[in-house]
Amino acid sequence: MPKVTYIEFNGQEHTVEVEKGLSIMEGAVQNNVPGIDADCGGSCACATCHVYVDEDWKDKLPEQSDAEKDMLDFAFETKANSRLSCQIFLEDETLNGIVVRLPEKQG
Template sequence: MAKITYIEHNGTKHEVEVATGLTVMEGARDNSIPGIEADCGGACACSTCHVYVDPAWVEKLPAIDPMEEDMLEFAYEPDTARSRLTCQLKVTDALDGLVVQMPEKQI
């Protein structure tokens, strides 16, 4: 399990435990966290699970693969340094304490 903090655009924080092996997107979905729509269900075929990773965590995450990078081009106001798709982030014990913030909207 990893404790992940999801921060809505308005500043509301949701700290939840997410099981190892799930994705950060599935953790949001399973805990009814608003702001992550996940229209494609985790297939990396949209950008509706886009988040901004807390700067302290950017270097700790696995590298972005080309498919995720392509999908981020469709995200709302992507940040080249901090934007990630939560469907591509597998939860491990190493992600315990991860903090992500949702954009103003998903497109």
């Protein structure tokens, strides 16, 4: 199973194994990683699963959809490496070991 490391705003790290097919958001929610709210439950409609993806991984990610770009307008303090974690799926081992940092707050 692909491993994902979530780093909270305060520096606390959580490395968890996430079942293939799930999103990075779902991996956080299922493993009780704090800092990802996911109010809308993964329908790319609320911008409360915002993460910063570590530079090393940026190029391996799927392209952002227009819906995700639109939704990111609502996220708190977006940067060039901002993504909505409900839109990044761990389909295979490509993203095994990915590191995402959580913003100070969601929304």
